[in-house]
Amino acid sequence: FQCHPGYVLWGSHEAKCQPDGRWAPAVPxxxxxxPCPPPPVIAHATHSAELGANFTSGMSVSYSCQPGFSLLGHPSVSCTASGNWSLPYPRCA
Incomplete structure (x- = not known):
C-alpha cells in the first residue's frame, strides 16, 4: 500500500488475505x-524560519542562542506528518 502525495500511511505497507477473508495485518x-504551527518559541533563542512561512512534513528549522547562552540538545526540529514539531526541543542555558 502507498498513499497519494499529501497523505501519510498509517499502518503496515503490506497485508495478506487470510483463509477467513480478513486482511492481516489490518489494511492501513x-x-x-x-501542517505544523509556527516553530516553537524557545527562551533566549532565534530560529531560521521566515516570518509567515507554511510548514509541511519534513521541513526543519534550526535554532541558535543569543550571545551569552549555550545551546543544549539538537539545534533543529522537524515538522512531522502528524502536524507536530519533533521532540525534544533544544534549550539555551
Missing part, C-alpha cells in the same frame, strides 16, 4: 498530512 489508512 491514508490520512492527510497536517
Amino acid at each position: 489508512t491514508c490520512e492527510p498530512v497536517l
Whole structure:
C-alpha cells in the first residue's frame, strides 16, 4: 500500500488475505498530512524560519542562542506528518 502525495500511511505497507477473508495485518489508512504551527518559541533563542512561512512534513528549522547562552540538545526540529514539531526541543542555558 502507498498513499497519494499529501497523505501519510498509517499502518503496515503490506497485508495478506487470510483463509477467513480478513486482511492481516489490518489494511492501513491514508490520512492527510497536517501542517505544523509556527516553530516553537524557545527562551533566549532565534530560529531560521521566515516570518509567515507554511510548514509541511519534513521541513526543519534550526535554532541558535543569543550571545551569552549555550545551546543544549539538537539545534533543529522537524515538522512531522502528524502536524507536530519533533521532540525534544533544544534549550539555551
